[in-house]
Amino acid sequence: MRLGPLVRRARRDDTGSIIPVTAVALAALFGFAGLGIDLGVVFLEKRRVQSLADLAALASVRSNNSVDAARRALSDNGYGTRAELSVTPGTYSANRATPAAGRFAGGGSDPNAAHIRLTSSVRTGFSRVIGAPASYAVSGEATAMRADLAAFGLGSRLVGLDAGIANALLSRLLGTTITLSIMDYRALASLRIDALGFLRAAAPRVGIQAGTYDEVLKASLSALDLTTFLAQAAERTSTSAPGLAALNALTAVLSGTGLSVRLAGLLTAGAYGPLPLTRTGEALWVNALDVIGAAAFLANGSNQVGLDLGSAVPGLLRARITLRIGEAWRTSGFVGAGAGLSTAQQRLLVEVWIPGPAGLISLYLPVYLELAPARATLRKVACPWTTPGERAVTLDVTTGVSYLAIGTTSASAIDLGAPRPGLVPAPILQVPLLTVSGTASLELGASTQSVSFGDDDIRAGRTKTVSTGNLAGSLSAGLLANLDLRINGTGLPGILDPRGLVSTALAAAAQPIDALLFSVLNLAGVKVGSADVAVTGTRCGGAVLVQ
Incomplete structure (x- = not known):
């Protein structure tokens, strides 16, 4: 049997060619879907961390022991020791003539405010398959002052x-x-x-x-x-x-x-x-x-x-x-x-x-x-x-x-x-x-x-x-x-x-x-x-x- 006709026929036959294309497309689709899911999880965690930072700031400024009060607020909301917590007591001046970023100053002999920084991380489940990081760092900051x-x-x-x-x-x-x-x-x-x-x-x-x-x-x-x-x-x-x-x-x-x-x-x-x-x-x-x-x-x-x-x-x-x-x-x-x-x-x-x-x-x-x-x-x-x-x-x-x-x-x-x-x-x-x-x-x-x-x-x-x-x-x-x-x-x-x-x-x-x-x-x-x-x-x- 001569091989020439068979080779020419194989070249002309496109049966099943969609399968590899589909496989590649599905892999990309699943990858992006996984990335979207992971980013959604990161976004939700970011919101949660910010909410917890707000709660910790409010609790901190209302207590004479700001660090313990902030940690207790995190623990009461199921966060425990999962996050890194930074508490900075200080003084907040509610002066409209001062830029917002400059109204809080850490320290002071008579602090009336507290600044909270809360840092956590979220592990990814799908996006790492396409080379994305295995975890993302999320953080939240809040400043609260006593409203005496x-x-x-x-x-x-x-x-x-x-x-x-x-x-x-x-x-x-x-x-x-x-x-x-x-x-x-x-x-x-x-x-x-x-x-x-x-x-x-x-x-x-x-x-x-x-x-x-x-x-x-x-x-x-x-x-x-x-x-x-x-x-x-x-x-x-x-x-x-x-x-x-x-x-x-x-x-x-x-x-x-x-x-x-x-x-x-x-x-x-x-x-x-x-x-x-x-x-x-x-x-x-x-x-x-x-x-x-x-x-x-x-x-x-x-x-x-x-x-x-x-x-x-x-x-x-x-x-x-x-x-x-x-x-x-x-x-x-x-x-x-x-x-x-x-x-x-x-x-x-x-x-x-x-x-x-x-x-x-x-x-x-x-x-x-x-x-x-x-x-x-x-x-x-x-x-x-x-x-x-x-x-x-x-x-x-x-x-x-x-x-x-x-x-x-x-x-x-x-x-x-x-x-x-x-x-x-x-x-x-x-x-x-x-x-x-x-x-x-x-x-x-x-x-x-x-x-x-x-x-x-x-x-x-x-x-x-x-x-x-x-x-x-x-x-x-x-x-x-x-x-x-x-x-x-x-x-x-x-x-x-x-x-x-x-x-x-x-x-x-x-x-x-x-x-x-x-x-x-x-x-x-x-x-x-x-x-x-x-x-x-x-x-x-x-x-x-x-x-």
Whole structure:
């Protein structure tokens, strides 16, 4: 048999040629499928390692032993010793001006954060067949910081008020007759209210059954409901009975007023705002008298308040007040470091009529005050794990610039949008053939101080005052010392000395004028040349991922 035809026929025959091609293709397909499966496993492990790094960072920063806490978090999630763990305690600065990568620094004497690096490996099952590595390294990094929170207040605490002046002011503002005694005011000043408990109690009244604290704050309450729910949320102690009795007496006289108060103008929940009402925690304490004073201004409803107190101020024939409504004692709610509060800018015109010698004549004295906002910023919250009694809060407090003047000023000048009014000599004394007029001004600069509160201060709700330090003694006496008197006319030589008469009468009236200014400014939530601050609570041990 000849071989030539057979060879030629074999060359032309393509039967079965697809088999080797298919074999090669299937090998490649299975290889890529295996690679895809292995890469999927690697990706899932990467996600798992990152999640565990996040958990370890949160656990680490919430414990005084960061390494043990991180390992325990891994063990509790079934990871045990499978991964290499690196824990770096340090300090995190939440400063937007600093690039994100530079906000964490390892070490420090007082660490508030921890950086975790978790490294593991994943063995491959299929991809090694095509020459891929037998294992892949995966890692995750996370940085968490302690979210220690504090609640603080700023303004002017309503303590030491003159009861008569306070009653007159509150009566005018609330449209009723207030007859509280000085003991009642002191009892209200010492009565603590849980602001979060108050909002929970008020929620059904404003139609909220299941909502957040912020949703309740958007609502308004009648003045009657306000005092009712304040009583429900009051702290019950052996010394709270007088404050509750005063609150009930106030509730009784508000029943027919019909005034309403916007809750957001009174309180804030801070970090608790977006949380559901079912979320409770440490009480957020506020002062009953502070809330009532602020509510009185808010319930009045106008931007400008004019009050003619008549002869309600002892030592003065008459007193008339015109002021912008401000915010009294303000609270922050639970907030973190860097949060701040500011008082409202205030303009106030107080006009007083002062009795002269033997009551034969009267003197007129208009006092204008302009107070820039004071500000407090939460600098630091320290909550040691080993010694909770050593918690401490530091506030940076800046008093506002204060400007005081004696001079004729129209009521429209207290509009905050208008420039500071010029000084026009006030006609202090006007009798036939004689006019005594005068002007004076006094300006107190701003001052910034750091104020620290320890555990005892926080538990007691202790108030601390930051002052410019350049106002001593009587406010009115300091202003009157700069009074420039101008005499137009003649007195009675040897009998009547106009300058001496005016100076003597004004000096005698300095104390009642001070009492009036003190009470009005306290109700408006400010002080001249100073600011009151207090830390009302802390919430320690929280943690948040920052990187």
